[in-house]
Amino acid sequence: MSLLSVRNISVSFGGIHALSDISFDVPEGVVWGLIGPNGAGKTTLVNILSGLIRPTAGSIAFDGHEDGPWSMSRAVEIGIARTFQQTRAFNGLTVRENLRVAAVAGAGHALDLGIARRLGLEDSLDRVAGELPYALLRRLGVALALSLKPRLILLDEPAVGLTADEIDRMGALIRSMTADGVTVLLIEHNVRFLMSIADRVSVLDRGRLLFEGTPAECQRNPQVIDVYLGRGGEDA
Numbered sequence: 057m058s059l060l061s062v063r064n065i066s067v068s069f070g071g072i073h074a075l076s077d078i079s080f081d082v083p084e085g086v087v088w089g090l091i092g093p094n095g096a097g098k099t100t101l102v103n104i105l106s107g108l109i110r111p112t113a114g115s116i117a118f119d120g121h122e123d124g125p126w127s128m129s130r131a132v133e134i135g136i137a138r139t140f141q142q143t144r145a146f147n148g149l150t151v152r153e154n155l156r157v158a159a160v161a162g163a164g165h166a167l168d169l170g171i172a173r174r175l176g177l178e179d180s181l182d183r184v185a186g187e188l189p190y191a192l193l194r195r196l197g198v199a200l201a202l203s204l205k206p207r208l209i210l211l212d213e214p215a216v217g218l219t220a221d222e223i224d225r226m227g228a229l230i231r232s233m234t235a236d237g238v239t240v241l242l243i244e245h246n247v248r249f250l251m252s253i254a255d256r257v258s259v260l261d262r263g264r265l266l267f268e269g270t271p272a273e274c275q276r277n278p279q280v281i282d283v284y285l286g287r288g289g290e291d292a
């Protein structure tokens with residue numbers, strides 16, 4: 057049975073059809089990749105799943121909850137957390153304070169410093185978020201989402217701007233999430249990285265679902281190569 061079931065989701069901004077009739081099912085415990093050219097609708101889909109925007113049409117079911125789409129607070133309550141392309145943290149608060157706000161105020165959980173350790177933030181707990189180097193700030197974004205103790209985490213380009221070593225570390229972290237029972241939906245333009253950790257991939261193009269399959273199937277699909285991989289989707 058699917059953990060997440062997206063049915064016939066459409067959304068328009070004025071005359072722009074950002075998403076048209078999108079349906080897919082994500083089973084529990086996988087890394088599900090979401091790729092496509094700029095403007096394909098990937099972030100819009102994550103915005104809908106996390107309750108940031110409402111779709112024009114369609115429905116979502118998650119973990120026995122059939123009443124989606126939801127508000128942001130309801131999404132967190134039922135176990136959906138996300139990161140952003142630009143990490144959203146309180147710049148004037150320390151890493152520890154940010155994690156506490158996310159855990160306690162965001163989701164009613166106790167602060168779990170094990171998450172900081174997993175993200176390699178244990179030596180930075182007393183540093184102010186606004187002064188963190190870029191890679192640590194990206195990791196803080198993931199730690200904030202994990203502090204909500206989600207069953208599904210939506211990662212919006214977690215590898216962007218990271219060095220090769222940091223990308224490897226991020227990949228290992230993402231795979232370890234599934235071992236802990238967290239399902240991952242991963243938007244990423246770094247195709248090599250995404251294909252190395254995804255179990256399955258959906259390809260969006262101009263708001264439509266173009267393809268769904270394994271990474272290997274995706275990389276040899278002529279339509280995917282035509283609209284994205286062959287056009288140098290970054291690092292393709």
Ligand SMILES: Nc1ncnc2c1ncn2[C@@H]1O[C@H](COP(=O)(O)OP(=O)(O)OP(=O)(O)O)[C@@H](O)[C@H]1O
Pocket residue numbers: 069072073074092093094095096097098099100101
């Ligand atoms: N709030 C908004 N108002 C108007 N148009 C929007 C809004 N959000 C997204 N769009 C439009 O919807 C389409 C899909 O955008 P979206 O950001 O979801 O694409 P994406 O696949 O995430 O792109 P990228 O890879 O560049 O992040 C684009 O044409 C974009 O300009």
